[in-house]
Amino acid sequence: MKQSKQLNLIHIIILIVLGVLALNTSRAAGEKDGLLKVYFLDVGQGDSIFIEAPNGNQVLVDGGPDDKVLSELGKIVPFYDHDIDAVVATHPHADHIAGLVGVLEHYQVGKIIEAKEEYDSATYRAWEKAIQEENAEIIEALGGKVLDLGNGVTVTLLYPLASVAGTTTNRPHDDAVVAMLKYSDFKVLLTGDMEVKTEEELLIRGVDVDADILKVGHHGSKTSSGGKFLSAVSPQLAVIQVGARNRYRHPSPETISRLTANGIRYYRNDTDGTVEILSDGQNYQVKKY
Numbered sequence: 001m002k003q004s005k006q007l008n009l010i011h012i013i014i015l016i017v018l019g020v021l022a023l024n025t026s027r028a029a030g031e032k033d034g035l036l037k038v039y040f041l042d043v044g045q046g047d048s049i050f051i052e053a054p055n056g057n058q059v060l061v062d063g064g065p066d067d068k069v070l071s072e073l074g075k076i077v078p079f080y081d082h083d084i085d086a087v088v089a090t091h092p093h094a095d096h097i098a099g100l101v102g103v104l105e106h107y108q109v110g111k112i113i114e115a116k117e118e119y120d121s122a123t124y125r126a127w128e129k130a131i132q133e134e135n136a137e138i139i140e141a142l143g144g145k146v147l148d149l150g151n152g153v154t155v156t157l158l159y160p161l162a163s164v165a166g167t168t169t170n171r172p173h174d175d176a177v178v179a180m181l182k183y184s185d186f187k188v189l190l191t192g193d194m195e196v197k198t199e200e201e202l203l204i205r206g207v208d209v210d211a212d213i214l215k216v217g218h219h220g221s222k223t224s225s226g227g228k229f230l231s232a233v234s235p236q237l238a239v240i241q242v243g244a245r246n247r248y249r250h251p252s253p254e255t256i257s258r259l260t261a262n263g264i265r266y267y268r269n270d271t272d273g274t275v276e277i278l279s280d281g282q283n284y285q286v287k288k289y
């Protein structure tokens, strides 16, 4: 009787030890689970998309209008991780690059990808200064360039199709960086603030825009997401990066109607918060973060 009690005790201790090992194993598996993770960060009225490849490589596309991006990243990135492999600035408007200034201060960024055009604003000057102080490789965004994140995950730049480096612009939307994130069969189209003019140019040039997930252009403005473009992309799902009660009244009812008419379900940051999409390269899952 006494012996059997002892055995039971040993048994329980062994089970507890195994339980702890299993927990550690599942945590380790969680870090390298073969999944691509795309977070559409809730940064208010602006764009910011954080991408983590299955091997841990990280890319941030835009940084929103202020430092909120830092607190959003802090919820995802472990406190000891101070590196981001690449930052893409789609265009020089403050709702895309103002937050990136703080990102460059807090993280060691390996590569900065932008169209390299000049823009006259205090935010843009602060961004240029931050770039000068960062020891990053600066890459000109140009259609056809591919950023290889490893494990078959790539970010292919689709726009601008011709160099605008060194030119000064009053209409940054017309040169905004457009990119396709791809992991095996799974594709996410990142549109920045691209408007119908660029959408039609991409279609005329025969650029493949077909994707599973669409980041809706220009916060759901009616001047983006034209019907022809939406049917060419034919996404199952869209995400609208938009702040609550924003002064532009984005997203426009016209854009919402066009999405609905094309059978495209959508999430929006103002009502859903940060939206996370996980994919194994074939299927995907959406989580509100």
Ligand SMILES: [Zn+2]
Pocket: 046, 047, 093, 095, 096, 193, 218, 219
């Ligand atoms: Zn914008």
